[in-house]
Amino acid sequence: MFKTILFDVDGTLIDTAYVMTHSLQKTLLEEMQLSVEIEDLNYILGIPGRAALEEFTADEAELEKLLKAWNKNVLLYAEHVSVYPEIEEILKKLKAAGIKMGVVTSKTSNEMKTEFDIFNLNHYFDVFITASDTENHKPHPEPIQKAIDLLSVEKGETIYIGDSLYDMKSAKAYGIKFAVANWGALDLAMFTEADYFLKKPSDLLNLI
Known part of the structure; x- marks a missing residue:
């Protein structure tokens, strides 16, 4: 066929679902003092990280900062991939x-x-x-x-x-x-x- x-x-x-959602949850809490439930982050699965973060900020500098922090936090959960x-x-x-x-x-x-x-x-x-x-x-x-x-x-x-x-x-x-x-x-x-x-x-x- x-x-x-x-x-x-x-x-x-x-x-990578656990890794991506939990690392973003940690990032939002640390960087923006936002407490977000994991089920409310499932929307990020399958879309670019930048697009996911645009739900939380429209400021380009803040977005870049969040991306860098998120990428670092992803590595902390790497064993779950x-x-x-x-x-x-x-x-x-x-x-x-x-x-x-x-x-x-x-x-x-x-x-x-x-x-x-x-x-x-x-x-x-x-x-x-x-x-x-x-x-x-x-x-x-x-x-x-x-x-x-x-x-x-x-x-x-x-x-x-x-x-x-x-x-x-x-x-x-x-x-x-x-x-x-x-x-x-x-x-x-x-x-x-x-x-x-x-x-x-x-x-x-x-x-x-």
């Missing part, structure tokens, strides 16, 4: 089957170095598109378009795997198929335009 699979990172390849079960095994099988694979993420290149590269999964992917590589970010189609252009593959043979509405909207905006990673998605009822629902990573094998 599909010859190219693009992946989101957070909530799709690695489980993990690769989802089955993911590496499935990536290995997809690679062996000749499937081209890429990463399209809202993480910056620096965030990828500290939060993703440590898991030694990079060699499975043919391209990485981060928030540092495009002017526009998800849900805009530019990140997916850039990945497809760099891979020189057909849109009709490409699918994007993600866990957020931003992921789905980005895929749909560029006109490719989208599959929900059920293991990372918070509310499956939101994905009314999804083409596939994957209960577990091994379901990816049914797409090729």
Whole structure:
């Protein structure tokens, strides 16, 4: 069916929900004296950090300060980041089957170095598109378009795997198929335009 699979990172390849929400909670408390419940921070999952912080300040200098503090606090929770079960095994099988694979993420290149590269999964992917590589970010189609252009593959043979509405909207905006990673998605009822629902990573094998 599909010859190219693009992946989101957070909530799709690695489980970072605890890390991102708790590190932001700590940052807001320390930097702005704001006490925010974890469930009220779930909206940040799947969007760029800068966009998440714009909910708390419109001041550019303060935003930059918050970003730096948040990035430092993320490292304090790094032990809670993990690769989802089955993911590496499935990536290995997809690679062996000749499937081209890429990463399209809202993480910056620096965030990828500290939060993703440590898991030694990079060699499975043919391209990485981060928030540092495009002017526009998800849900805009530019990140997916850039990945497809760099891979020189057909849109009709490409699918994007993600866990957020931003992921789905980005895929749909560029006109490719989208599959929900059920293991990372918070509310499956939101994905009314999804083409596939994957209960577990091994379901990816049914797409090729």
